[in-house]
Amino acid sequence: MSNHLLVLQSDFGLVDGAVSAMIGVALQEDPTLGVHNLTHDITPYNTFEASYRLFQTIEYWPKGTTFVSVVDPGVGSARKSVVALTKTGQYIVTPDNGTLSYIKKDVGIEAVREISEVENRRSNTELSYTFHGRDVYAYTGAKLASGHISFEEVGPELSVDDILELPVVETVVEENLVRGAIDILDVRFGSLWTSITREEFYSLKPDFNERFEVTIYNNDMLVYQNQVTYGKSFADVRIGQPILYINSLYRVGLAINQGSFAKAYNVGVGSNWHIEIKRLGD
The missing domain is CATH 2.40.30.90 (Bacterial fluorinating enzyme like)
Structure with missing residues (x-):
């Protein structure tokens, strides 16, 4: 069950309006959401770093917290948009591009669903291909965090085994x-x-x-x-x-x-x- 907490991470920085737009979209969905920032200073395009910062942070948040992580060098490409349910009961809304690597390895993922963009995308944004952080991820994350949709309503279930993982150096x-x-x-x-x-x-x-x-x-x-x-x-x-x-x-x-x-x-x-x-x- 979600708990009205939404935590955002990206490589957008705070020098323009991108992060503020994501927060605004979330609060349009539910003005009572507690929206917090993990970091927006991920090195641009660095999905490994995004994965690590999630791993560094999520265990300190209450069960049911929804995280949105948008480090998305493949925006507009065929990469999937997903929501993962961790074994600790958190939700992570993100592209399936390696961002879930550390969570899968060190926390555990219970299930993963592909975001159905027919249902879970801001209306009238179908012709915008480059700001999924606002139109898909923040929007879906807010719907999930507010309880307006259930995890099952995110979209079709995918195999946890198929999550894209970044290569790991074995000790x-x-x-x-x-x-x-x-x-x-x-x-x-x-x-x-x-x-x-x-x-x-x-x-x-x-x-x-x-x-x-x-x-x-x-x-x-x-x-x-x-x-x-x-x-x-x-x-x-x-x-x-x-x-x-x-x-x-x-x-x-x-x-x-x-x-x-x-x-x-x-x-x-x-x-x-x-x-x-x-x-x-x-």
């Missing part, structure tokens, strides 16, 4: 090292968030204040190699020093105390950015 765990990818940045502070989970890192039996050899590659090119302290929080090292830590999603992070690791070493994100953490003395 390598060996006796004295773990290797994964740099998934995303803690954007404002420039910390690196890796794909290596706390459990995978703990296979190395780390102790706080222990140092590890950290190596970062962009494809096969060495970008960074140094000994880095494992700490509970940034204050465990001096200002300007690097630190390994477990972030709020229970994954390994790499930061500089009161600095930006990403800017300091020109580190990017994505499946071509690999990080290796190795025990010293082995």
Whole structure:
């Protein structure tokens, strides 16, 4: 059951009226909806980042919350518009373009339905092909969040197995090292968030204040190699020093105390950015 909460995410930014138009469409459907923003600063066209930010956020919202995520490089193409029902009882309204990858892998998807644009599209917008965020996603999300339609009324059911998933870098765990990818940045502070989970890192039996050899590659090119302290929080090292830590999603992070690791070493994100953490003395 929906709960009158609607949370919006996009790569639109706030410099023009696009997000405001989506909010307006939602409030036209039901002025009592609680409409909130997750972020509108997703890197343009980056469906991986959209997927990650949903994963980072949805467990902190009440059951029944409806999320609308519009990062849609294929707008107007044959990609499907869908609503996914998560195993935790949330709804996600989005293009089926990889945005559901993290949710499917780490949260679980109970069912998915294709949005029937005959029923669930703003009237008189059939000739507009480039703003589905307003005309299809915000509109359908608002109808769902307000209880004006049920999940079943979204459209025909699709197979969860057929949801488009982005490629994932599998973590390598060996006796004295773990290797994964740099998934995303803690954007404002420039910390690196890796794909290596706390459990995978703990296979190395780390102790706080222990140092590890950290190596970062962009494809096969060495970008960074140094000994880095494992700490509970940034204050465990001096200002300007690097630190390994477990972030709020229970994954390994790499930061500089009161600095930006990403800017300091020109580190990017994505499946071509690999990080290796190795025990010293082995």
